[in-house]
Amino acid sequence: xxxxxxxxxxxxxxxxxxxxxxxxxxxxxxxxxxxxxxxxxxxxxxxxxxxxxxxxxxxxxxxxxxxxxxxxxxxxxxxxxxxxxxxxxxxxxxxxxxxxxxxxxxxxxxxxxxxxxxxxxxxxxxxxxxxxxxxxxxxxxxxxxxxxxxxxxxxxxxxxxxxxxxxxxxxxxxxxxxxxxxxxxxxxxxxxxxxxxxxxxxxxxxxxxxxxxxxxxxxxxxxxxxxxxxxxxxxxxxxxxxxxxxxxxxxxx
Numbered sequence: 566x567x568x569x570x571x572x573x574x575x576x577x578x579x580x581x582x583x584x585x586x587x588x589x590x591x592x593x594x595x596x597x598x599x600x601x602x603x604x605x606x607x608x609x610x611x612x613x614x615x616x617x618x619x620x621x622x623x624x625x626x627x628x629x630x631x632x633x634x635x636x637x638x639x640x641x642x643x644x645x646x647x648x649x650x651x652x653x654x655x656x657x658x659x660x661x662x663x664x665x666x667x668x669x670x671x672x673x674x675x676x677x678x679x680x681x682x683x684x685x686x687x688x689x690x691x692x693x694x695x696x697x698x699x700x701x702x703x704x705x706x707x708x709x710x711x712x713x714x715x716x717x718x719x720x721x722x723x724x725x726x727x728x729x730x731x732x733x734x735x736x737x738x739x740x741x742x743x744x745x746x747x748x749x750x751x752x753x754x755x756x757x758x759x760x761x762x763x764x765x766x767x768x769x770x771x772x773x774x775x776x777x778x779x780x781x782x783x784x785x786x787x788x789x790x791x792x793x794x795x796x797x798x799x800x801x802x803x804x805x806x807x808x809x810x811x812x813x814x815x816x817x818x
Contacts, residue, residue, distance in 0.1 A: 567761040567809045568801070569729070570792070572768050573623050573692065575599040575613065576606030577779065580772030584789040586612040588768040592792035593801065595810035598623030600692060601677040602632050605774075610681050619810035621688035621715075622678050624671055624703060626662075627651040628692070628778060632673035638666040651693040652780075660698050667702035675706065688713045688811040695719065713811060717763040728760040741784055745791040749800060756806060768792055 572585050572594045582605055588594045596619040599606055603625065613620070626641050627648050635646040640663040643649055654662075678686055689712040691703050700716065707714035716723045718731020732752045735743040749764070756762045769775065769785035776782060791797060801808065 566757055566759075566805060567807045568756055569596055569761065569763045569809055569811065570594050571596045571598065571763055571765045572792075573598045573765060574767055574769065575609040575623070576601070576603040577628070577769070578603075578772050578774040579605050579608055580775055581605075581767075581769030581785065582609035582612050584769035584785060585609065588766070588789050588792040589613060589616045589618060592768075592789070592794075593797060593808060594766070594768070594792060595619065595808050596621060596688065598688075598690065598692075599678065599681075599686075600625040600628070601674040601681065603629055606677070607681050614682070619687040619812045620682065621690060621811065622675060622686035622712075623690060623692050624674055625692040626667065626670060626699065627654060627694050631670050632677055633670045638663075638670050640666050641670060654694055654696065660696050662694075662696050662698040662702075664698050664702045664705070667699055668706055671702055671706045675710065675712075685710065685712060688715050690715050715763075715811065718765070730755065730759045730762050732756070732762055732764050737784070741780070741782060742787055743784075745788060746796060749797070753804060757804075761809065766792060 570593050572588055574581050575585050575597050576599050585597060597613055598621045599609060600623050627650055630647050631638060635642045640661055641648060689707045691699055704714050717729055718733055724730045732755060735748050737743055766788045767781050767785055768789035771782060771786060
């Protein structure tokens, strides 16, 4: 009965970085995804580099500026050269992302990840854009560089192949919050049944950048507090759950 506790969005802002650091240091996070194109990516890496965690690439094509030339990736950017927002992408009637253009930006972000960390990512996935073409591009780049692309909760074929299952998405209330204790309790039988499960969180502290550029605001410090709580640590211990990460998972195929 194994569980990967994944924190997304390292590099989104300095406030998010400090919250993720706390969720590792004082909490139970085992895997962290970094957004290489963001200005605070290097800052985030410096905060977490000495912890024993899996560090992945949380590839981002919907916040901030691309690392590649905007003229080479017109399907990903607005007129000002910045990425189209996730809200805009989700509102489209059809998937307008061009796979080859997405691959260009994904490659650029991989190279930036390596520049910052000195190594390839321990796992490879995408941020906030649920596009089949984006996922295809991610898989293509991962295959080219022999990286572990992971997609729990969205790709059931992938889950069956690797034996790693996502716990599913929580439903947010009118404040953008949910009850994390209830969420974990509701998924306990799944965790017991699955060989390995993945729970995904977005811990962080709030700063002006996040308040301006993200719909995930109050949820971040709430999850940070929960991930550091005695309740969660005792719940994991009492239910004999083994915390693991993507580095030591033995079923990379």
